[in-house]
Every structure is written in structure tokens, then in C-alpha cells.
Amino acid sequence: MIPKNHPRAKSLLVREKLVAGYEKGLVAKEGLIAHGRGEAFDYLLGEKTSKNAEKAIKTAALSLISAKSPVISVNGNVASLCAKEIIQLAKIINAKIEVNLFYANQKRKKRIARILKINGAKKVLGVDSKSAKKIPKLDSARRIVDTSGIYSADVILVPLEDGDRTLMLKKFGKKVITFDLNPLSRTAQTADITIVDDISRGMRKLIQICRKLKKSKVKQHNSFDNKRNLVEAVKEIKKNLEKRAIHA
Numbered sequence: 001m002i003p004k005n006h007p008r009a010k011s012l013l014v015r016e017k018l019v020a021g022y023e024k025g026l027v028a029k030e031g032l033i034a035h036g037r038g039e040a041f042d043y044l045l046g047e048k049t050s051k052n053a054e055k056a057i058k059t060a061a062l063s064l065i066s067a068k069s070p071v072i073s074v075n076g077n078v079a080s081l082c083a084k085e086i087i088q089l090a091k092i093i094n095a096k097i098e099v100n101l102f103y104a105n106q107k108r109k110k111r112i113a114r115i116l117k118i119n120g121a122k123k124v125l126g127v128d129s130k131s132a133k134k135i136p137k138l139d140s141a142r143r144i145v146d147t148s149g150i151y152s153a154d155v156i157l158v159p160l161e162d163g164d165r166t167l168m169l170k171k172f173g174k175k176v177i178t179f180d181l182n183p184l185s186r187t188a189q190t191a192d193i194t195i196v197d198d199i200s201r202g203m204r205k206l207i208q209i210c211r212k213l214k215k216s217k218v219k220q221h222n223s224f225d226n227k228r229n230l231v232e233a234v235k236e237i238k239k240n241l242e243k244r245a246i247h248a
């Protein structure tokens with residue numbers, strides 16, 4: 001039981017949610033390690049949404065709203081941390097939802113699809129192998145995608161992704177948006193738009209902004225340089241480290 005007044009209560013609750021996801025068979029063992037790495041970066045980033053993350057979220061929202069066939073790619077960690085939010089976002093931006101795993105496992109795929117459906121998804125792609133196609137030149141299990149989903153999408157939200165697939169999706173002509181707390185990861189460096197924020201926190205903001213932009217019918221894109229924004233994220237880490245060192 002986490003005391004309510006614990007200074008890191010929110011992060012610890014997110015950790016518990018992920019562990020519960022693991023116990024329900026949604027998260028891969030490796031997903032626990034990936035989360036630990038994310039937590040470490042989140043700690044260095046001050047466990048809040050920074051200005052650079054807000055900028056990336058706004059740019060991502062504009063791209064998702066104006067996309068012709070957007071897709072949200074869901075893995076074990078994402079499903080266990082924000083299943084409800086994925087459905088909310090998909091409804092606002094009219095996106096398809098596709099389960100796509102790095103550590104492929106048909107049972108886990110089905111469990112993830114079930115959780116998404118329990119949370120309100122009408123259709124979940126990525127489970128039926130009859131409509132599967134391969135992304136060329138990619139070795140990992142993530143190359144298997146749905147013909148009417150990732151394969152034919154123009155904009156894809158791929159949170160907590162691996163670098164190889166991000167690169168291949170881009171070579172395949174897709175616009176890639178990701179959530180990744182590590183601004184130095186290959187995914188962060190390769191994606192078109194990298195939101196350096198915890199997915200549980202950042203997804204809620206992305207939904208809010210998409211909702212607002214849809215109402216205001218804004219279509220115009222702001223100027224955005226992903227590499228420059230990542231440099232801002234690294235500066236944020238440096239600033240927080242210095243602040244902590246002074247108070248140590």
C-alpha cells in the first residue's frame with residue numbers, strides 16, 4: 001500500500017499498474033525492465049510534463065487529427081498502463097487500434113485485445129493472422145502488421161517502440177509519433193515526433209489537446225524540429241541534475 005502523501009505516489013501507482021498488467025499476462029517480463037528504464041528517465045526529468053513534451057504533444061495532436069488513416073500501435077506495457085485512454089484517443093481522431101508486439105505471443109495478443117475491448121474498443125487489429133502482411137527488411141516479430149492497419153496507415157502512434165521498426169516504418173513512408181522517456185534512444189532519435197514524457201501522463205494531455213483542436217477545427221501545423229526538441233529534453237535532465245546536486 002502506497003501512502004497518499006508519499007512524494008512519488010503517482011509514479012509508484014503507475015508501477016503497480018504495470019505489475020498488475022504483468023500478473024494478468026499482458027506485459028512481457030522484459031516490459032518490467034523497460035518500465036524501470038523509463039522510471040529512471042522520468043525521475044531525471046522531474047516526473048512532470050516539460051515544455052518540450054508539451055510542444056511535441058501539440059504537434060502530434062495536429063498530425064493525428066489531420067491524418068487520413070491514423071493507427072495506434074499497442075504493446076503490453078501500453079495496454080496495461082492506458083487501455084482506456086487509447087480508446088478515448090482512437091474515438092477522437094478516428095484511428096484504428098492494432099496490437100503489435102516485440103516479444104510476439106499469440107496468447108498475450110489475445111489478452112491485450114480483450115482488455116482493449118473491455119475498455120470500449122469495437123475492433124482491434126493485429127490478432128487475426130489472415131489479414132497479416134510483413135514490413136519489408138525488418139527481423140523482429142513487429143514486422144507482422146495488419147493490411148488495413150499499420151500497413152496502410154499514413155500516421156502511426158507507436159509508444160515505447162524499438163529503434164529498428166521506427167526506422168523501417170519511416171523508410172516505408174509512415175509518419176511516426178512516439179512516447180519515449182529516453183531522449184537518446186534510437187526510437188526517440190528516429191521518429192518524426194517524440195514525446196519525451198511518461199505515457200500515462202502524456203496520453204491524457206494528448207487526448208485533451210486533440211479534443212480541443214477538433215472542436216476548433218485547427219488544421220495549421222506549427223513549426224517543429226524533433227532533434228532540437230530532444231536537445232531541449234536533454235537540457236531539462238541536466239538542469240534537474242544540477243538542481244538536485246545543489247540540494248544534496
Ligand code: PTJ
Binds near residue numbers: 035101103180197
Ligand atoms: O509488449 P511487447 O512484447 O511489445 O514489448 C514491449 C517492450 C516495451 C518490452 C519492448 O518494446 C521493448 O523492449 O522496448 P525497449 O526497447 O525497452 O524500449 C522502451 C522505451 O520506452 C525505453 O526507451 C524506455 O525508456 C521507454 N519507456 C519505458 N516506460 C515508459 C517509457 N516511455 C514513456 N512512458 C513510459 N511509461
